[in-house]
Amino acid sequence: MSIRLQHIKDHILAANQCAEMSSPPYSPLTTHVLNTGRGIPAASMVISLHLRNHTAASWTLLRTGATNDDGRCPGLITREAFVPGVYKMRFETGRYWEALGETCFYPYVEIVFTITDAAQKFHVPLLLSRFSYSTYRGS
Amino acid sequence: MTTSKTGSLLTTHVLNTADGVPGARMALSLHRLDPQMALWNLVSKGTTDEDGQCSDLISRDEFTAGMYKLRFETRQYWESLCQSSFYPYIEIVFTITDLDQTFHLPLLLSRYSYSTYKGI
Numbered sequence: 001m002s003i004r005l006q007h008i009k010d011h012i013l014a015a016n017q018c019a020e021m022s023s024p025p026y027s028p029l030t031t032h033v034l035n036t037g038r039g040i041p042a043a044s045m046v047i048s049l050h051l052r053n054h055t056a057a058s059w060t061l062l063r064t065g066a067t068n069d070d071g072r073c074p075g076l077i078t079r080e081a082f083v084p085g086v087y088k089m090r091f092e093t094g095r096y097w098e099a100l101g102e103t104c105f106y107p108y109v110e111i112v113f114t115i116t117d118a119a120q121k122f123h124v125p126l127l128l129s130r131f132s133y134s135t136y137r138g139s
Numbered sequence: 140m141t142t143s144k145t146g147s148l149l150t151t152h153v154l155n156t157a158d159g160v161p162g163a164r165m166a167l168s169l170h171r172l173d174p175q176m177a178l179w180n181l182v183s184k185g186t187t188d189e190d191g192q193c194s195d196l197i198s199r200d201e202f203t204a205g206m207y208k209l210r211f212e213t214r215q216y217w218e219s220l221c222q223s224s225f226y227p228y229i230e231i232v233f234t235i236t237d238l239d240q241t242f243h244l245p246l247l248l249s250r251y252s253y254s255t256y257k258g259i
Binding site for chain 2: 086094105106107108109110111112113114127131132133134135136137
């Protein structure tokens with residue numbers, strides 16, 4: 001193969017690798033945080049996912065992360081780890097608004113939900129302002 | 140928009156948005172955080188009335204600045220309607236700094252969604 005063709009081939013392979021690296025890891029559970037006070041995604045918000053431990057009546061921390069520039073947090077949990085149970089998603093809302101130079105009525109938001117059919121996809125978004133929030137079960 | 144009953148410092152109003160009715164007879168409780176012990180102390184328990192409202196959750200003497208939690212027993216509520224719910228319970232955690240205000244924290248609820256806001 002000529003040197004020119006080899007360079008082109010190498011360039012294409014590198015681009016494919018970049019595409020694979022930028023693909024978000026699959027998670028059957030997703031979230032999306034929106035700052036409805038400003039009409040923007042809530043970026044860099046620390047969130048954590050917990051699973052209720054029935055025997056100890058306590059919570060097991062599964063994952064911590066932070067939302068990206070789109071307000072999402074890919075790769076929350078793997079399909080294998082996603083079992084039926086009671087989960088809690090905690091959003092550090094006070095810290096988020098503090099970073100924007102503002103206060104928030106809610107120091108944090110915890111959304112507790114029950115998963116009975118772990119084969120489904122679940123989307124648990126948070127629409128948040130300084131003095132209100134909402135959530136819903138999406139897919 | 141719902142507002143608090145006159146004279147009550149902290150009130151709530153539960154609305155069942157799925158059925159378009161008040162969230163009546165829902166058990167709830169108010170807790171205050173003890174920051175030194177990192178524990179939640181129960182302040183009061185209540186049940187929403189036929190209009191979905193619950194007032195008199197806290198007296199003037201008890202109403203101090205701090206972090207509070209309103210917990211709604213949503214699973215029990217939906218079970219009494221022979222339905223399941225995505226949320227076994229809902230806890231709304233909020234910070235009180237200005238004791239001269241009144242606080243109205245409604246809960247607009249369906250089996251698969253809810254919202255809340257700070258009112259007066």
